[in-house]
Amino acid sequence: MLITTSTHLEGYKITQHFGVVRGIVVRSRSLLGNIAGGFQTLFGGNISIYTELCERTRSDAFKLMEEHAKQLNANAIINMRYDANEVMQGVTEVLAYGTAVMVEKV
Numbered sequence: 001m002l003i004t005t006s007t008h009l010e011g012y013k014i015t016q017h018f019g020v021v022r023g024i025v026v027r028s029r030s031l032l033g034n035i036a037g038g039f040q041t042l043f044g045g046n047i048s049i050y051t052e053l054c055e056r057t058r059s060d061a062f063k064l065m066e067e068h069a070k071q072l073n074a075n076a077i078i079n080m081r082y083d084a085n086e087v088m089q090g091v092t093e094v095l096a097y098g099t100a101v102m103v104e105k106v
Helices: 031-043 048-071
Strands: 012-028 076-088 091-105
Touching: 012 048, 012 076, 048 076, 048 091
Parallel strands: none
Antiparallel strands: 012 091, 076 091
């Protein structure tokens, strides 16, 4: 599966559009994770416990988006983006989305 943030793939021709595909994950940190993150904020710098949570959440949303595209028989996703919103305090939604297409090498 080819995936790009661009509106086209260099060296490929789009032969079919399947529409928007998405992967959505809603996640929160556990109470213990929040306590550990709180301790890390006391010392400043990278809050690794939250970085790991964000990376895992984005990765999961990306995989779900890719699965959605495969269900449509697409072989590429163009104009891929991420979006994130706080659903409620401590609960965040991460959305990976793009346009599923069929491409062939030029």
